Amino acid sequence: MKTNLPADPETCPHCYVGRIQQSFITYTAIIEGKLLSVPDFPVWRCNVCHAYVYDPVAMGQLQASLSAHQKAILNEKARRTPRKTAAS
Numbered sequence: 001m002k003t004n005l006p007a008d009p010e011t012c013p014h015c016y017v018g019r020i021q022q023s024f025i026t027y028t029a030i031i032e033g034k035l036l037s038v039p040d041f042p043v044w045r046c047n048v049c050h051a052y053v054y055d056p057v058a059m060g061q062l063q064a065s066l067s068a069h070q071k072a073i074l075n076e077k078a079r080r081t082p083r084k085t086a087a088s
């Protein structure tokens with residue numbers, strides 16, 4: 001996974017003036033039609049233009065847990081859905 005962090009992680013990649021510092025936001029996304037909200041999600045935020053990038057480590061962990069969660073949902077659906085081919 002590529003990140004948007006510059007080589008010098010303390011300089012803002014948007015304005016090249018500000019310095020980015022770790023901050024926390026509420027990350028929201030739509031997952032399978034449902035609103036996902038993750039409070040205190042770590043980001044790197046510029047103190048001048050207030051642009052931010054998601055913390056790549058935290059984002060990786062979130063995506064890993066989401067994909068595991070989605071697999072669990074799919075497995076649950078597979079178990080609940082009777083297989084027509086098995087009825088004969």
Ligand SMILES: [Zn+2]
Binds near residue numbers: 046
């Ligand atoms: Zn900036």
